[in-house]
Amino acid sequence: MKINNKDEYIIIVGCGRLGSHLASLLSKERKSVVVIDNNEKSFNRLSKNFSGFTIEADAIEEETLLKAKIDKADVIVTTTNDDNTNVMVAQIAKSIYKVPKVIARLFDPSRQEIYEELDIDTICPTILSAIEFKNIIIEAGGED
Amino acid sequence: MNIIIVGGGKEIHFLTKSFISKGYNVTIINDNKEDSKRLAKTHEKAVVVNGDGTKPYVLEDAGAAYCHMIIALTPKDPDNLVICQISDKMFKIKKKFAIVNDPKNVKVFKKLGVDTVISTASIISSLIEQRVSVDDITNLMPIEAGKVAMMEIEVKEDYPILNNELKDISLPKDAIISCILRKSEAVIPRGDTGIEKGDKLIILSLPKVQSEVLKVIRGRID
Numbered sequence: 589m590k591i592n593n594k595d596e597y598i599i600i601v602g603c604g605r606l607g608s609h610l611a612s613l614l615s616k617e618r619k620s621v622v623v624i625d626n627n628e629k630s631f632n633r634l635s636k637n638f639s640g641f642t643i644e645a646d647a648i649e650e651e652t653l654l655k656a657k658i659d660k661a662d663v664i665v666t667t668t669n670d671d672n673t674n675v676m677v678a679q680i681a682k683s684i685y686k687v688p689k690v691i692a693r694l695f696d697p698s699r700q701e702i703y704e705e706l707d708i709d710t711i712c713p714t715i716l717s718a719i720e721f722k723n724i725i726i727e728a729g730g731e732d
Numbered sequence: 733m734n735i736i737i738v739g740g741g742k743e744i745h746f747l748t749k750s751f752i753s754k755g756y757n758v759t760i761i762n763d764n765k766e767d768s769k770r771l772a773k774t775h776e777k778a779v780v781v782n783g784d785g786t787k788p789y790v791l792e793d794a795g796a797a798y799c800h801m802i803i804a805l806t807p808k809d810p811d812n813l814v815i816c817q818i819s820d821k822m823f824k825i826k827k828k829f830a831i832v833n834d835p836k837n838v839k840v841f842k843k844l845g846v847d848t849v850i851s852t853a854s855i856i857s858s859l860i861e862q863r864v865s866v867d868d869i870t871n872l873m874p875i876e877a878g879k880v881a882m883m884e885i886e887v888k889e890d891y892p893i894l895n896n897e898l899k900d901i902s903l904p905k906d907a908i909i910s911c912i913l914r915k916s917e918a919v920i921p922r923g924d925t926g927i928e929k930g931d932k933l934i935i936l937s938l939p940k941v942q943s944e945v946l947k948v949i950r951g952r953i954d
Contacts, residue, residue, distance in 0.1 A: 601848070617923060625937075648809065648834070649834070649836065650836060650840070653939070654946075670810065671814075672786050672808070672810035672811045672813070672814040673810045675810070675813075675814060676809070676810035676813050676814070679813075679844050680840060680844070683843055683844055684840070684843055696787060698787060698788050698789060699786075699787070699788060699818065702818060702821050702822065703819065705821065
């Protein structure tokens with residue numbers, strides 16, 4: 589799920605804590621980044637060095653995605669706070685616009701298997717943190 | 733038949749009532765506690781599950797594995813999409829209906845594998861538009877979400893097609909007079925059937941030729 593160096597044009601849907609941080613990191617790596625969020629205030633979360641574009645609109649709408657030039661995107665990441673929106677935008681990107689790499693953030697792991705089936709990469713922060721916590725606890729326990 | 737309806741609002745009351753009166757088993761999934769209580773009180777025969785219908789375990793609780801039909805009726809289009817997809821992939825429910833709030837999503841849903849998509853907004857707007865523009869049309873129904881239009885026109889005496897035989901009327905290629913209602917009798921027309929005053933013509937056509945059809949039948953456009 590690593591972002592290759594050849595993936596130059598990246599669309600991020602949702603400018604929350606995760607989306608804004610990711611956008612800033614990618615922008616620092618000199619990638620072209622477009623961030624979509626339906627609330628203009630969310631863009632305040634972007635770091636000062638962010639040099640990409642922002643679009644204030646609803647990503648479910650076709651016009652928004654076309655405005656973000658989805659047909660030219662190498663990667664699209666969906667990080668809104670609604671799992672179903674993430675999954676819908678991810679599927680539109682994958683099935684209709686054939687974006688090569690599509691990653692969706694899911695809070696609820698119970699739907700994960702369905703979307704892996706549809707060739708959409710999913711990241712579930714809850715599971716990732718649980719694993720990290722477990723590793724720290726078990727490692728710490730092992731040292732004693 | 734077991735039916736699951738996910739959502740709330742006025743439509744759900746009507747649908748539940750009509751399905752129950754037909755003898756179907758109805759399960760409602762609603763994510764609002766107060767609404768769920770109200771639904772359970774109003775529809776004694778229906779099972780109400782309080783929870784998020786886009787989550788697999790909630791659908792499982794509602795008996796999705798034994799369900800024949802599911803209707804996704806929430807106000808959020810992404811939720812309706814996910815409900816239909818989970819029903820299909822995890823529970824293999826045969827019939828899935830999704831209501832879309834944004835008519836543009838009909839196309840998107842179909843491309844993502846949901847077959848039966850209903851856009852109430854576009855059905856209502858097309859009905860109103862057509863009624864407003866032509867008042868002789870007494871009945872109009874879009875079929876398959878507007879792919880085919882059915883209309884009923886009463887023949888007035890100033891129509892150019894009056895007393896013509898069907899084969900002499902040059903309707904556009906994508907239209908057909910499928911039935912004539914003559915004095916409370918239904919006639920299935922052939923090429924030699926004549927048109928009389930007061931006949932009600934039931935016309936099936938593609939929406940794109942509808943205005944052309946009206947022009948041929950009424951001899952004017954307005």
